[in-house]
Amino acid sequence: MHIGVMGGTFDPIHLGHLRAAEEIYWAFELDRITFVPAAWPPHKEEEFEASALHRYEMVSLATVYTPYFSVSPIELSRPGRSYSVETLREFRKLYGEENTIYFIMGVDAFLDIATWKEAQELLSLAQVIVTARPGWRLDEVERSMTSEQRQLLGHPRFKYVKISEITRETAKAHHEPRSVLLVEVISLDISSSEIRQLVKEGRSIRYLVTDTVAAYIDKNRLYHPERKGLIGEREAST
Numbered sequence: 001m002h003i004g005v006m007g008g009t010f011d012p013i014h015l016g017h018l019r020a021a022e023e024i025y026w027a028f029e030l031d032r033i034t035f036v037p038a039a040w041p042p043h044k045e046e047e048f049e050a051s052a053l054h055r056y057e058m059v060s061l062a063t064v065y066t067p068y069f070s071v072s073p074i075e076l077s078r079p080g081r082s083y084s085v086e087t088l089r090e091f092r093k094l095y096g097e098e099n100t101i102y103f104i105m106g107v108d109a110f111l112d113i114a115t116w117k118e119a120q121e122l123l124s125l126a127q128v129i130v131t132a133r134p135g136w137r138l139d140e141v142e143r144s145m146t147s148e149q150r151q152l153l154g155h156p157r158f159k160y161v162k163i164s165e166i167t168r169e170t171a172k173a174h175h176e177p178r179s180v181l182l183v184e185v186i187s188l189d190i191s192s193s194e195i196r197q198l199v200k201e202g203r204s205i206r207y208l209v210t211d212t213v214a215a216y217i218d219k220n221r222l223y224h225p226e227r228k229g230l231i232g233e234r235e236a237s238t
Contacts (some may be wrong), residue, residue, distance in 0.1 A: 002168065004033035005091055005126065006104040007052050007075075007084055009041060010055050011048050012217060013062045014195055014209045015019035017067075020131045023069040023185040024104055025068060028129075029168040033104070034069045035059045038082040042117070049196055049223050052076050072207075085118045088125040101126040107136040110180070114149040123156055123178040126225040127171075130182050138182040200222035 006021055013035070018092055021033050037059050039052040048055070056076055063069035074090060077081040084103070091101055103126035105113075110130045113119050122128075132138050142158040150156070154176045161170075173180075190208050199203050200223060205214055217223060 001031045001095060001099040002028065002102070003091070003095060003099060004028070004030045004102045004104050004129075005036060006033055006089065007036040007038060007087065008109075009048060010035070010059050011050050011192050012055065012058045012195060012209060012213055014188075014190045014213075014220070015191060016190040016206070018062060018066075018210070020185045021104065023070065023163060024102070024129060024131070024183065027163045027183070028102060028165040028171050030068070030102065032068045032070060035063060036075055036087055037071070037073075039075045039078070040080070040082050041228070042081045042083065044149075047087055054220065054222060058213050058216055059190065061216055062210045064212065083117045085116070085122040085125065088122060092125055098238050102129050103127070104129045104131065106131055106142060107138060107182075108133050108135045110141065111144065114145075114152040118154060120154040120178070123153060123180070128134055128156075128180045129186045130180060132187045133184075134187050136147075140183060141182055153180050158182060196223040 004021070004024060006017070008017065010017065012109070017035075021035070024030070025033050037052065037055045050058070053076070056071065056073055059071045063071055074087055078086070083211070088101065088103060095101060100109065105128065107130050110128070113122070116122065132143065141158060158180050160182045163185060166183070195205050195208055198208075199217060209217075
């Protein structure tokens with residue numbers, strides 16, 4: 001099997017996340033992509049404006065009608081900080097060495113990966129796919145990394161791949177230990193922080209998130225000024 005794993009805070013999940021996952025799914029001929037909402041990522045010290053449970057529910061609603069998308073509560077059920085390397089270890093145990101795991105992340109997150117826990121092992125547990133984000137150029141990723149960052153990652157090999165030329169066979173040919181695939185996708189200029197701000201201002205978020213997510217945000221009054229400070233709540237309305 002060929003499994004994609006896409007982690008993130010998803011506060012909230014939006015069409016940019018879904019479009020990137022959709023393109024990677026078809027280009028790499030994956031069997032499925034599993035979204036993994038982070039409960040408490042170490043690289044984000046600020047409080048989330050929606051609880052982990054709310055964010056999990058929104059990802060579930062956003063992906064419910066796509067049969068090859070699923071959502072995992074693996075980081076919500078694990079106590080303490082949410083480390084990607086621990087998540088990938090669990091996926092590796094689940095699927096075994098004979099199956100291929102692709103870890104999908106945006107370029108902005110990748111540029112901080114040298115600070116992540118056991119980043120070098122992370123690159124050996126899965127084939128890393130880095131997707132473009134508005135304002136970032138993939139052809140500058142390798143040049144922007146310092147020699148210290150390269151050393152911390154075990155001197156990964158970077159490969160710029162055109163998504164139109166990817167097949168399962170060519171993807172297999174690119175698969176090497178500690179290799180990083182830089183893949184251009186249609187990059188929608190949408191950010192979760194902008195969506196939260198629009199909600200606070202009472203403006204529409206239609207066509208930025210799915211209708212199911214928009215309805216959930218409205219029903220649960222997420223991101224409204226009066227909800228600030230309710231980060232730790234344990235229950236969500238569906």
